[in-house]
Amino acid sequence: MKIAVIGGGPAGLYFSMLMKQRHPGDEIVVHERNAAGATYGWGVVFSDVALSFLKEADEPFFRKFTAHHERCDFMEIVHRGVPVRLSNNHFSRTSRIDLLNVLQEACRETGVDVRYNSCVSDPAALKDFDVIVAADGVNSEVRTRLAGHFQPTFDERRNKFAWYGTSRLFHPVSLIFRDTSQGVFIAHAYQYSKTHSTFLVEVDPQTWRRCGLDTATEDESRAFCESVFAEDLQGEPLLTNRSQWFQAKVVSNSRWSHGNVVLLGDALRSVHFSLGSGTRMAMQDAIALSDALSMHRNDIAAAFSAFEASRKDASDRFQDAARKSLDWYESVDTRMNLDPVSFAYDYMRRTGRVSHEDLRKRDPAFIQQVEAAAMRRVQLAHA
Incomplete structure (x- = not known):
């Protein structure tokens, strides 16, 4: 079988590795538009439950994948400056670049042909391949090109976000809520390496404009957010890496495949990062697609149908939870009057x-x- 994968993120690489392990004679080519080693963002977080599927799928890879993860068995909700500990919430964190490096190395070891600086957006350019996997992210060009067939829907939410890093080490996954004179600011923070933490800032659009962040430069926004969370950062700076403001977009598709083209990962369905499940869902999709293509080697349509049947219910459930989580964050100003413990409880119950x-x-x-x-x-x- 000849398989082309468009996109060298976690979904595309993990799928490619699994298929090559199971079928060494298959020709698998990954087209990644960026250079090798290029990545944006900071860390990635998994719950222990979210990692269990990796161990079941391939334990030797699981050990490599988690070898350098930072781990913690509790999280904290910080409200009115008071941290509330929530025990038995196990999280494993790693840098996005390390995650990709592990997957890239695994692909090299299994013989996957990963081509960097290779920009492919039209499946018609890959007519010699039996299967084309579009794993080109939330803004998928393949999905856009074939929108009439996939029938995507987009739910762009109102809150504004900016990804930062910091040298302040937040050992537990920490959600910090700061009620300022201009409005409420939220930080999603967690340590992902021995030296750095992710620090994602969230704010409603009215507060964002009142603070002048709609016209601020990247560095001006960084400095402003650093001042809002000065008590939490304890003198450590915020760090930028294309830290532009953006809005969360929930993507879903009525159809998951068309002809020999199938969507995977964020191109198929996005899950909001407040659930910490986007990469998990992408990699579970990769397992399901490799299972389906292994079971139906001579019938691509049957393989795609089996893939969708195995994942659609989980996809719908997670997207429903993601929307409820987003609703909670977007109305958090109505909950700021709660005491810290009751606030943390309300947070934990937010998805139902x-x-x-x-x-x-x-x-x-x-x-x-x-x-x-x-x-x-x-x-x-x-x-």
């Missing part, structure tokens, strides 16, 4: 997928705090 009893099993000490706070409110109401 985690119950009170789920939280009790995971962190009984936290639920004791929640119930004590609720009792205090009742007592004050009847005082």
